[in-house]
Structures are given as C-alpha cells and as structure tokens.
Amino acid sequence: MNYLIKNAEAIAGQPTACDIRIQNGIISEIGNELKSQSDEQLIDASSCVIYPGFVNTHHHLAQSALKGIPAGLNQGLGEWLASVPYTYWPHFTPELMYDAALIGLSEQLRSGVTTCADHHYLYHANTTPELEDALWQAADDLGVRLVLCRGGATVQGTHKGMLKNNIVPESIDLAIQRIDNSRQKYHQQHCNAMRRVVVSPTTIVHSCQPDDLKTYAEYARSHQLKLHSHLLEVDFDETQAQQKYGMSAVEYAHSVNWLGEDVWFAHIVQATEKDIKILGETKTGIAHCPTSNCRLGSGIAPVLAMEKAGMTVSIGVDGSASSESGSMLQEVNLSWLIHRSQFGATATNLEQCLKWSTKNGAKILGIESIGEIKIGQAADLVLYNLDHYRYHGMHERLYAPILGGEPALIKTSLVNGRILVENGQITQLDETALKYRFIQNLAKLKQKITA
Ligand SMILES: [Zn+2]
Known part of the structure; x- marks a missing residue:
C-alpha cells in the first residue's frame, strides 16, 4: 500500500x-x-x-509476564535477579513466551517504538528452540522490527540467580552452534532488515570465561553480527573483575575484544572517568535505561560525559519486571529530566533525547534504513x-x-x-484472545513455582 x-x-x-x-x-x-x-x-x-519510530536498544520481553513480583519490589539488582527473572524463566513455555512477547511488543508499539532489541537470555543446557521461535513469531505477527540479542551463560559463576535456581549453563560450543542456527534461520544482513541476531551473553563479567568472550567476539565479527551485554549496572561487576582478573570491568572488556563500534552495553551506571575515556575512544555504545536504574536503586548512568567522550548514547526500556510501565516514551521523558536533576536546566535538550531514541539507536543496531x-x-x-x-x-x-x-x-x-x-x-492484536490465553498460561507458571 x-x-x-x-x-x-x-x-x-x-x-x-x-x-x-x-x-x-x-x-x-x-x-x-x-x-x-x-x-x-x-x-x-x-x-x-x-x-x-523509537528504537529501543535494550528490552527483556519475557519479563512482561513478571511485573511487580512482590519478592522483588524492594530489592537491588542481585537479589532481584535471583528472586524474579531467574526464579521464573526456567519454567517458561513457548506459549507463555509468545504471549509475553506479544504484550511487551504491544507496549512498545503503543509508546512509539517501531524497532525493539530484545535481550533474550532464556537459554540453558536443555533449551529447545521453540522458546526463541515464539519471540520471532510474535514480532512477525505484529509487524515490529526485532533484533534478538541472544543471551545466556556458559558458566554458572557467582551469579546469584543461576546458583539459587540451579540453572545449568550451555557449553560455549553448544551456544555458538545454536546461535548459528538462529542466524541462518532468521538474521537479515541487508540495510532494511526486519530481523537481526546479536551475540549477547547475559553479562560479560559473570556469564562467561574470558576465552568464551573471545570466541563470541570472533564468531560475531566473522559474520558481521553486533555484540551486546549488560555491564556495570551495579559495582559488583567492578569488584568481580578486579578480584578475578586484576583489572577494571572496562579494561577486562577491552582485553577480551569486547569494545568497539559494533558493541553496546546496557546500563554502564558505575563507570569511572577512566572507563568513559576508554569506552569513548573505542566508540562503544550504551543503552541508557533510566527507569530500571531508578527502580533497582542502581544510580544514574553518566551518559552526558559518555557522549562527550565519543560514545553513542541510545535508550532502552529494559524488562518490564524492573520497568513496569514498559514504555519507551517514559524513558525518553525521564532521560530528558533526570540529568537536569544532577547538572542543571541546560544539561539535556529535547532534540538530543529524540536523537538518542531514534537515530542513535538505529546506528547502534546498524540498521541504516531507519532512525530519521x-x-x-x-x-x-x-x-x-x-x-x-x-x-x-x-x-x-x-x-x-x-x-x-x-x-x-x-x-x-x-x-x-x-x-x-x-x-x-x-491492528494485528486480538486483545480478548490474548487476555484469556495469557491468564491461563500465567496460572500454569505460578503452579510450577509453588509446586
Ligand atoms: Zn537488562
């Protein structure tokens, strides 16, 4: 038409x-x-x-089924991860995932988004492909552009959520094999892609060994795939990097080839001046998620200094389990406001916030046909x-x-x-059918948790 x-x-x-x-x-x-x-x-x-259309560069669509879980209402990141997403996601069925994705993507659409980068980390040793297929199907059914940031862990490590819920990680070989299957099935490299795959272990400090990260980076670059992960949302990343590798988390990222124009990280709240300099020089990107950072008490990402240093700043909603409005417009509004509370009334302007949420998001995802x-x-x-x-x-x-x-x-x-x-x-959402199906699927999830 x-x-x-x-x-x-x-x-x-x-x-x-x-x-x-x-x-x-x-x-x-x-x-x-x-x-x-x-x-x-x-x-x-x-x-x-x-x-x-807004380009949301960091989301967790599965969390549309995990809003306002009472055990996580007043928790910081570590405890919240263990008691909310990591308690529930091992029990997700493809049917529940499909409905959660429909809801999350519909919330995106109704708040001005047309492209969503979903950091999907529901993978473990015995994962079947249907959970991921459900996501692609939901995006296809609604007509939204979906960038699947393929998460997961290759070590159990010190992650409270993995340990508490006995989640068995994938081996690096299995993870790469599965990512490659998704790439061949779904990824479009052309400049007007509706579907992209991004290599995205859940966190670089806690989810993988250094060699795994190097393998991921090499694989991604050999197929022109981007790299994404969580970094420095709280200072636990920093203390662990210092303890395990004797360097800062950002230096660690550099040492395993995880910085550059083809890499972006969610949050980076706890970055020092030295970190920002390295991130800026390498032109690494950030998905700024202010609502979630407020909700979990993580702090305010120093995105103004980051932009000045040469980083590309974009905006993400993060999952609805820590950003219950599920609204990109709220993130853009809050991005405009929150830095003024720190640095005064000229710290941000509206044009800049629109650029972060459109053109910069498109640049970070590498989809050249959108954003302007x-x-x-x-x-x-x-x-x-x-x-x-x-x-x-x-x-x-x-x-x-x-x-x-x-x-x-x-x-x-x-x-x-x-x-x-x-x-x-x-236009493509049958709200009534979704409601009845979702309530039933959610009841099954709750039964599994209490069983
Ligand atoms: Zn996240």
Whole structure:
C-alpha cells in the first residue's frame, strides 16, 4: 500500500514540511501541498506531529509476564535477579513466551517504538528452540522490527540467580552452534532488515570465561553480527573483575575484544572517568535505561560525559519486571529530566533525547534504513495526536509528546510502510484472545513455582 500523509503540525528533522509520501514502504517525497495520486491512501495528520519510530536498544520481553513480583519490589539488582527473572524463566513455555512477547511488543508499539532489541537470555543446557521461535513469531505477527540479542551463560559463576535456581549453563560450543542456527534461520544482513541476531551473553563479567568472550567476539565479527551485554549496572561487576582478573570491568572488556563500534552495553551506571575515556575512544555504545536504574536503586548512568567522550548514547526500556510501565516514551521523558536533576536546566535538550531514541539507536543496531525521516529511508513513522486537552495548552508542539510523557496518544504507526497502529489500536492484536490465553498460561507458571 502507498500512502500520502498530509498536513502534519510538525515533522522531526523536516522543519518546513508537513506532508510525507510513502511508496513501497519507502519515504519517497517530503514537502508541502503534495498532491494525492490514484494508487495511494490518504492519512490525515492534522493536529499530529511525526517522529521516526523509537528504537529501543535494550528490552527483556519475557519479563512482561513478571511485573511487580512482590519478592522483588524492594530489592537491588542481585537479589532481584535471583528472586524474579531467574526464579521464573526456567519454567517458561513457548506459549507463555509468545504471549509475553506479544504484550511487551504491544507496549512498545503503543509508546512509539517501531524497532525493539530484545535481550533474550532464556537459554540453558536443555533449551529447545521453540522458546526463541515464539519471540520471532510474535514480532512477525505484529509487524515490529526485532533484533534478538541472544543471551545466556556458559558458566554458572557467582551469579546469584543461576546458583539459587540451579540453572545449568550451555557449553560455549553448544551456544555458538545454536546461535548459528538462529542466524541462518532468521538474521537479515541487508540495510532494511526486519530481523537481526546479536551475540549477547547475559553479562560479560559473570556469564562467561574470558576465552568464551573471545570466541563470541570472533564468531560475531566473522559474520558481521553486533555484540551486546549488560555491564556495570551495579559495582559488583567492578569488584568481580578486579578480584578475578586484576583489572577494571572496562579494561577486562577491552582485553577480551569486547569494545568497539559494533558493541553496546546496557546500563554502564558505575563507570569511572577512566572507563568513559576508554569506552569513548573505542566508540562503544550504551543503552541508557533510566527507569530500571531508578527502580533497582542502581544510580544514574553518566551518559552526558559518555557522549562527550565519543560514545553513542541510545535508550532502552529494559524488562518490564524492573520497568513496569514498559514504555519507551517514559524513558525518553525521564532521560530528558533526570540529568537536569544532577547538572542543571541546560544539561539535556529535547532534540538530543529524540536523537538518542531514534537515530542513535538505529546506528547502534546498524540498521541504516531507519532512525530519521528522510527521502529513501524506510517508512517507520509515528504520528502523535495532539488534538486532546492534554496538549491544547502546550506551546512547544514538535516535542510535545516527549514533554507530556505518558499516556501517548498515537494516531498511526507504520513500520516499513505498513500500518501497525491505527487510532491507538494495534491492528494485528486480538486483545480478548490474548487476555484469556495469557491468564491461563500465567496460572500454569505460578503452579510450577509453588509446586
Ligand atoms: Zn537488562
């Protein structure tokens, strides 16, 4: 389907235009008073502002089934990991995973996301491929771009969650073999990929031996795959790296070939000036997840210094078990606010936060067709409706969605020129069927935990 989007109040990155033409999924024309052609459908964007779809660079879709677990409500990262995700995920069925992914991706869509990088770590020695297949299926059914950051551990190590729940890790050979199966089945290398695979052991300090990390990096680079992991969310990574390897966590990452433009880490809250210098010089990226960092009391990532040092800053929601709103718009809003609380009212600006959540996310994932509204780019667009009492008194218009935060009022959302949200409704989601199925699957999960 071809579309002509007409009469927007404002378009991000296109200050003089109000119309966008989409042909075969690609933005073909941007301007004013564009004339409708016979083969295209008109989308009225009056009272709307248009952004490129948000690119969420760090999520855990499985956690859509693990929100607000009472045992983890007031815990820091280590205890929370042991009592929430690692207690539950070994009992996930493909059916539950599919529903959790549908919910998580729907939450992404309704908060302005069109591309989601999911850090999926539900792998152990006896994993079957169906759990992962369920994720790909959910993304395919909704039409969202999915980057599967393939997690897991090759050692049990000192990870409280692995130890407490007796999770048997994969061997490095088995992990590589399984990643390669996924790569061959799902990965698209071309610049307009709907599906990508990223090599992503759950944490580099606790999930692997140094040689495993080198093997992962070599494998990934030989197939042009990116690398991703958690790093320095809390200072436990630092103390363990010092104790086990006699160097800082960032120096350790460097020593096992895990820094560079093709690597990004979630969190990096506890980075020192020296760390930031190394990360900047190597042009390593970060997925900044401020809500989760607040929720678990981890701190505030020094992303302003990181950006200045040369790192690429992007934004992630993290899982809904530690970021219960599941909202990317909340992350962008909080990214704008939180650094001002530390460094004053000029610390961040709205344009910068939009760039972090769109163009920079696309750069980190290496999907060149998305992240900006330009001729020749894929039509991954979100129309925010400002015709509502919440916005009538809002004088700044282009950045009104970020300033206003949740709830987002999305009129239309497109991925690759296909409509995925229409008048706030997700076109491919049967909410009633999902609700009944999910409640049943969740009840089975709870039974297994209490058994
Ligand atoms: Zn995470």
